[in-house]
Amino acid sequence: MKVAVVKYNAGNIFSVVHALKRMGVEPLLTDSEVELRSADRVIFPGQGEASNAMNYLRERGLDRVIPSLTQPVLGICIGQQLMCRHSEEGDTDCLGIFDAEVKRFQPVKHEDKIPHMGWNSIQNCQIQNSKSSLFKGLDGEFVYFVHSFYVPVCKETAAVTNYIHPFSAAMQKDNFFATQFHPEKSGEVGQQILRNFLEL
C-alpha cells in the first residue's frame, strides 16, 4: 500500500511518519500533486498556525489538490482544522471540505486552561447514527490532544470530546476523515485508529 504524508510547513510531521513505520508502512513524505493523487492513502498531519499553513499550501497549489483527492484522506490536528471552511486563527479561509468554522477556546472557569493539552476521552464515535469506521472497536477511550482552536459539533462530527464544552474530536465526510487529537501519540488506541484508516 502506498501511503503519502503531505509535506508542508507544519511541525510534528515526523511523528506520524514514525508511527506508520512502527506499523510496517514506509510512507512517502511529499508535496507533489502526482504523488499525492497516486497514493492509496493520504495523511495530512501537523501542528502549527493556520494562516501560515494555508499560505504555504496555496503557493504550491495544494489548496486545490487536497479537496479534489478521491482516495481516503486523514487530517490530523491542524490538518482537521485546515479541512474546514474558515478558521478564527489569523481569520483564515481554509480548504472547505467540512462545512464548519474553527473557533478559539474561551475559558469559562479558572480551571479551563488553554491549550487543551493531555489525554481526554472520545465519545459517540458515530456519523449520521452509524459507527464511524475510523473508530471500529473503540468508544470512550483516551487519546492525546494539544490545541487551542476547535471545531464545534456539526453534522460532519464523527467523535465528540468534552473540554469546556463538547467539540469535534473527529470528523468524516465521503472519503475525508480527520482527528483533532494525535493518533500517532495516543499509544495503542491511536495505533488502532491509524490501522482502521489504512484498512478502510
Added chain:
Amino acid sequence: MLAKRIIPCLDVKDGQTVKGTNFLQLRQAGDPVELGKIYSQQGADELVFLDITASHEGRKTFTDMVQKVAAEIDIPFTVGGGISELRDVDRMLSAGADKISINSAALRRPELIDEIVSHFGSQVCVVAIDAQQSLPEKEGEEGTWTCYLNGGRIPTDRNLFDWAKEVNDRGAGEILFTSMNHDGVKQGFANEALARLASFLTIPVIASGGAGKMEDFRDVFAQGHADAALAASVFHFGQISIPELKTYLRKEKINVRI
C-alpha cells in the same frame, strides 16, 4: 474530562539511565529507550528524559537517544537538561521531542521563554522550577519559597510564586515544580504550595518531589490540584506499579487514563 497525568522521569547520563531498576528483570535496565517503552506499555501518560551529562560527547549521545525514543515510543515525551538557547531547543524538537524543559537558563535569562514560545509555540515550553521553603522566622508564620539554580545547588533571590507567575505570563506551556524539601523524602508532595500555585496560574502544573506511596498521588491531585504528577524512584524500584496506581486513583475518584 481531561485526565490527570502520571509521568515517570528518567535521568540519563552518557545515553544510559542513571538510577537502576529492580523490576521486570530488564535485560537492558540501563537503556532509556527500553525502559521508556515499558513505562508506556504500563500506562504512563508522558515521559520525561533528563540529560545529566556534562560533556559534549554525552550531549550528542543524548540527541541520538531522543531520536530513538521518537521512533519507538508512541506517547508524548519531554526532554530537559542542558538546554540554554534556541539552538538547543531546535535540536531537541528536530530529533523528535514533543516538549522541552528549561530551568536555570530561564532564571538567568527569562526572555528565553518568550523566544521559545514565539518560535515553537507555548505547548513545547515546560519551565522547571526547583524551590526550597525556609523555616519560618516566627511560630505561626510560613517560610519563604526560594528558587534555586543548577539542580538545587545555587539559591537565587527569586520567590517561587513570583517566578511562577512570570513564567505563566511569558507564555510557557507548563510548570514542572520540584519541592526540594520534599524531594527524596517520600512523605508526599508539597500540596500546600501546589494548591497555591494552581489558584493563580492559568497553565498546568506538574508536581514533582515526594512520591512515596499511592495515597501521595491521590493527595497531590485532590489537595494540591496538580494536573500531573512526576516521580522517579518509586517507579524505577518497583515500589509502585503504574497499572496498580491508576486503578487505585480511579477508585479514589481521580480521573486517569486506563
